[in-house]
Amino acid sequence: MGTLIANGTVISPTGRIAQDVLVDGERIVALYIPGTGPRDGHRVIDATGKYVIPGGIDVHTHLDLPLGGTVVSDNFETGTIAAAWGGVTTVVDMADQHTGESVYDGLAEWHEKAAGKCAVDYSFTQMISTLDDESLKAMDYLTEHEGITSFKFFMAYPGACYSDDGQILRAMQQASRNGGLIMMHAENGIAIDVLVAQALARGETDPKYHSFTRPPELEGEATHRAIVLSKVAGNVPLYIVHMSAAEALDEVAEARHNGQNVFGETCPQYLHLTLEGTLDRPGFEGAKFVCSPPLRSKHDHRNHRADLWKGLRMNELAVVATDHCPFCFKDQKELGRGNFAKIPNGLGGIEHRLELIYQGVVAGELSLERWVETCCTTPARLFGLFPKKGIIAPGSDADIVIWDPNRKTEIGVGKKHHSNMDYSVYEGTIIDGRIDTVMSRGTVLVENDQYFGRPGHGKFLKRGLCNYLA
Numbered sequence: 030m031g032t033l034i035a036n037g038t039v040i041s042p043t044g045r046i047a048q049d050v051l052v053d054g055e056r057i058v059a060l061y062i063p064g065t066g067p068r069d070g071h072r073v074i075d076a077t078g079k080y081v082i083p084g085g086i087d088v089h090t091h092l093d094l095p096l097g098g099t100v101v102s103d104n105f106e107t108g109t110i111a112a113a114w115g116g117v118t119t120v121v122d123m124a125d126q127h128t129g130e131s132v133y134d135g136l137a138e139w140h141e142k143a144a145g146k147c148a149v150d151y152s153f154t155q156m157i158s159t160l161d162d163e164s165l166k167a168m169d170y171l172t173e174h175e176g177i178t179s180f181k182f183f184m185a186y187p188g189a190c191y192s193d194d195g196q197i198l199r200a201m202q203q204a205s206r207n208g209g210l211i212m213m214h215a216e217n218g219i220a221i222d223v224l225v226a227q228a229l230a231r232g233e234t235d236p237k238y239h240s241f242t243r244p245p246e247l248e249g250e251a252t253h254r255a256i257v258l259s260k261v262a263g264n265v266p267l268y269i270v271h272m273s274a275a276e277a278l279d280e281v282a283e284a285r286h287n288g289q290n291v292f293g294e295t296c297p298q299y300l301h302l303t304l305e306g307t308l309d310r311p312g313f314e315g316a317k318f319v320c321s322p323p324l325r326s327k328h329d330h331r332n333h334r335a336d337l338w339k340g341l342r343m344n345e346l347a348v349v350a351t352d353h354c355p356f357c358f359k360d361q362k363e364l365g366r367g368n369f370a371k372i373p374n375g376l377g378g379i380e381h382r383l384e385l386i387y388q389g390v391v392a393g394e395l396s397l398e399r400w401v402e403t404c405c406t407t408p409a410r411l412f413g414l415f416p417k418k419g420i421i422a423p424g425s426d427a428d429i430v431i432w433d434p435n436r437k438t439e440i441g442v443g444k445k446h447h448s449n450m451d452y453s454v455y456e457g458t459i460i461d462g463r464i465d466t467v468m469s470r471g472t473v474l475v476e477n478d479q480y481f482g483r484p485g486h487g488k489f490l491k492r493g494l495c496n497y498l499a
């Protein structure tokens with residue numbers, strides 16, 4: 030018995046079409062003119078008045094990651110359950126290379142953490158914190174044999190996962206030969222460390238100083254430098270993660286205008302939140318909102334949020350991911366009391382990306398088609414998962430979300446909130462739409478506000494090369 034999703038509107042980057050979708054086994058097997066899909070012997074889900082979209086793909090998450098003297102609060106089980114509740118059917122998590130240790134050991138550790146635990150399909154980006162000859166060779170091996178085709182580097186955090194310009198250039202040259210995608214955390218960490226030390230010396234220890242010591246200019250500068258290095262390395266595809274600043278967006282937009290293979294990612298927190306009302310809350314509550322790059326001030330001379338929405342609409346930004354990196358307030362964020370530099374960096378949001386970007390559709394910031402493109406289809410294409418993932422089409426995996434534009438969602442603890450966190454940065458946010466059904470490879474994970482998934486349903490995905498350019 031298959032499943033016929035009848036009378037819905039299928040959304041893809043190229044448009045919206047009324048279609049019946051037939052699922053058999055783990056795949057979509059056919060699309061029909063509405064009302065003509067075969068019903069006999071199949072379960073029929075009536076999607077009248079609803080949108081049928083590909084399952085979301087979150088290409089930037091951190092599950093079970095040791096960071097800031099603690100470990101993020103979601104492991105692969107709780108994090109992927111939250112993902113499923115949010116209509117995310119694929120996550121690409123970052124496998125950590127412990128500084129000075131082998132890339133292969135880091136990858137093996139991540140496989141162990143995830144095996145048998147995931148509710149949805151998963152893959153890894155390999156983070157490289159020690160770029161030496163062995164790591165360069167590992168990049169080739171992972172690309173060719175392990176289905177790991179994206180590599181993440183940090184221009185921030187000197188003394189930890191930081192790579193210098195020479196190391197980054199060598200990694201980019203390697204990627205230009207093996208076809209890997211370079212993901213870059215672009216902030217000038219050397220300059221930031223000076224500003225942090227100066228602020229602490231002045232007694233400026235509150236959470237809001239986290240933002241003031243990481244100014245948008247230093248994100249723009251690092252983004253520029255990464256783009257120049259990628260050009261020198263032969264116009265290798267470069268993917269700038271979690272862009273928060275208009276200054277960085279300018280750099281990506283100009284590079285794209287000039288024909289460079291540069292792609293920008295932003296996250297819901299930078300589109301929806303500002304420093305005001307979050308990091309500047311009285312007492313220590315602002316710690317709940319500490320992430321890097323930081324939430325930006327609405328009093329900056331640039332309107333970062335407006336520019337990022339525009340960038341998303343205009344394809345200057347290609348992807349929305351979450352950088353899901355959750356901590357509880359109690360005992361975790363609290364590690365930074367009295368010193369903002371010791372607050373574990375990161376926000377949770379794996380569950381709320383489709384919801385928060387959909388709200389941008391409601392507000393007229395972007396189209397339904399761009400919503401699906403930036404959250405589902407382009408991530409699949411950039412990360413070598415298309416057309417298995419990221420599109421409603423015959424032959425593709427039956428990763429499907431049925432979205433009801435006539436219901437509402439209230440985000441928050443005790444409302445809709447499934448991440449293992451004792452707070453939500455989106456507490457009380459109302460979304461003018463609601464996820465009805467989430468299907469992963471033909472299996473219903475969420476329906477009627479109930480969860481039917483299980484750990485181990487999610488499979489590791491060996492990915493191909495970025496196919497956005499070919």
Ligand SMILES: [Zn+2]
Pocket residue numbers: 089090091352354
């Ligand atoms: Zn990250």
